[in-house]
Amino acid sequence: MTAARPTIACLGAGRMGRGIAVAFPYAGHAVTMIDIKARSVDQFTALQADALGEISKTLASLARFGLLAESDAKAVVARVSVVPAQNMAAALANAGIVFEGVP
DSSP states (O other): OOOOOOOEEEEOOSHHHHHHHHHHHHTTOOEEEEOOSOOOHHHHHHHHHHHHHHHHHHHHHHHHTTSSOHHHHHHHHHTEEEEOGGGHHHHHHTOSEEEEOOO
């Protein structure tokens, strides 16, 4: 029996956060990217779609190179979530490890 891998929280959903959200889910961790900027619902929805889309494209590229199966790429993306700033406290409370990815 193996221990569950800790959930990773990443402050920021930009370039660094997206990189973290590829590497750690690939290794089996759930990752929550926390958008730390106050945004309207529409702005957050656009950011969320952009971040998850970029992560999906990166993993699809890894699948094309034969580094993981396409079905595994989908499973990796499923371990990633993006939450707005107002959900930060809950996301941090559930995290075993926190990364800061903001300037």
